Amino acid sequence: MAGIFDNEYIQQAARQLMLGAEIQLNHSALQPLKHLFSQHKLFAIVRGDRVSLTPQGKQYFRQQMQQATTVEHDDPEADLLSLHIALPAIVNQQVIASLLQRDRLSSLSQATQALLADTQLTASTDDILRIRAETAFSLYLTDGSLLDLSAMLKLSNEVALSQRMLMGISKVLPANTDFQYVITVQQLGAFIEMPMKPQCIYLYCPDEQSALAHDFLKLLPASIKWYHFADLAQDSINQAKQLAVDTGRPCKPLIPRHFKQAIRFYAKPVADSGKSAWQLSTLSPELAARLAPLIENELWLEQEVLIYCL
Template sequence: MSLSASETFDWTDPIIQDAAIKLYQQEWISALAYNQDLIDYLLARTWLEPTHRDEEYVLTGIGKQALAQWLDKHIPNWNQLPSSETLLNQQQQEVNKRYEFIQPRLQQPLPEVINENVFNCIFTGDNQGAVAAELREKLPKEYQICQDRRLHLRGHMDLRIKRHARRPIRLERIMEMLSEVALSERDLLDMQELDGELPYLVMTVEDYGVFLDMPLPDHLLLVWAQAEHHSLVARFLKLFPHFVPHLHFGDLDHSGLLLAEYLSRETGRPVRRFIPHFWDEYRQYYAQPTQEEAGKGGRWRGAVLSAPVLKDLMQDQQWMPQATLIFDQRLPEELAKLLD
């Protein structure tokens, strides 16, 4: 079951409302801190797709229809709402009033990194609100604002993430003790390059349960490609040299295909999909009909692909989740072949 917008973030926030309306009107949007939740929500449902420009997205055909329906449902009379300039002036008054109050009370120095929800709460009074980018530029800049997303990794290797002004993160020591490594985004803001033992292969995995339960041969690094954190995953993947191949293992559906395409586009690296040869055997028992609504299990769109199992699923408008084959006894051998 897909989440409604109200379960993801506050559609009553005037900044989010204005961003959604402007997106509908101009059919494209640039990623900024205040609209990232909206963009992630729409990307997860394939209502948006990235362009060739960094952090820029356009509405898909189905996205334009669906967004209009959401606007009608969650923002009554949205065509009659105040203009973005009016909203900005209103928020500027509120931000200025709060800043005058809190400025003499702030500790000095402030932390180098501040959580975005904390920042928004200080200046809007609501941690689900957002300070417009134009106003944020006028506030002090001696700190960085961070969403504190997480990068999830699994592997058995002495891989190190070198950072600009801090000690490298040695992943092997953490991996020896835990089932996964979950690194906060604030610990990766200044990551520069990778050092130590590189994997033979990097595999992004769409489903979190599959990411945790997959067999893990030596020299394979697994990265959870959470849809909402895709840009953080892409930043990490860019650190790998091109001789380390990247495979994506996801659900066999349209949104899984878009996720792989996004990672390829954002990293500038070719991405192959990992489709075990025996997956087609599962189709009779686990294939599900696609849904009209965009998102997980949404209808296939675009040209039919040549890979046999994908071709059959697309022609019959069916999809399959990747979790069904995770314990197949042939999977470890398939992974080993990739590393030979």
């Protein structure tokens, strides 16, 4: 009987059973276990089409696994198949990483991404996009329905959309008047405290979670002017340039008109802050001229001190 435990499918199922899990034995590779349980009824607890191990069964399985030859393999599909796991069309990325890479915090490998593409599964980080607007708008969904956000915006001027909801949006529809501007904001404090302006929509866009803002920007007409509000520093300019590449829009960092007045009180040395040094080669002549008071003195400004200078 020990020979059946040399099979990789049996070993995967055995590990789950010894951990106390209930599994199905419908797969053809697991038929030897079904036969084993029919011969030794004291090993298994049957609940409908699922089985788990009794204490006696766990002891027997431990003995057999100690004697079995461990099967080394790298076949995540076989693992899922042996456990009868059927994944939905959209799966949380940490769940995918845990199932296929044994580590929920690991980045998805190329092999995992290829597997997802082949099976037409989508991994979702399930982040939240925060949006502020004074002008009400609705979302036209791919299933043909319309989601009116007027009441929520009237209550707080802010809505939060999950990544999965963003996947189902095909168009943004302003209620009474079209948006003229969209502003992505790097830091949460600045995003929350920025004075609201009519016909303008604000998107929270932190460095580490900018993908959702990218996706929403792509839903907006090209006629809406986009600006990126962030620290007046080289790193933030670089982020704005990457956003421009990702969304196919012109790069326009939002520079407050009166920021020079804040330099005396709030500017910080680039060298002491872990910020990247200014790189004139990456700046347009116009932008370099506007930021000259900072660049020439190797300084930078946090965006939070600039929100009331807009």
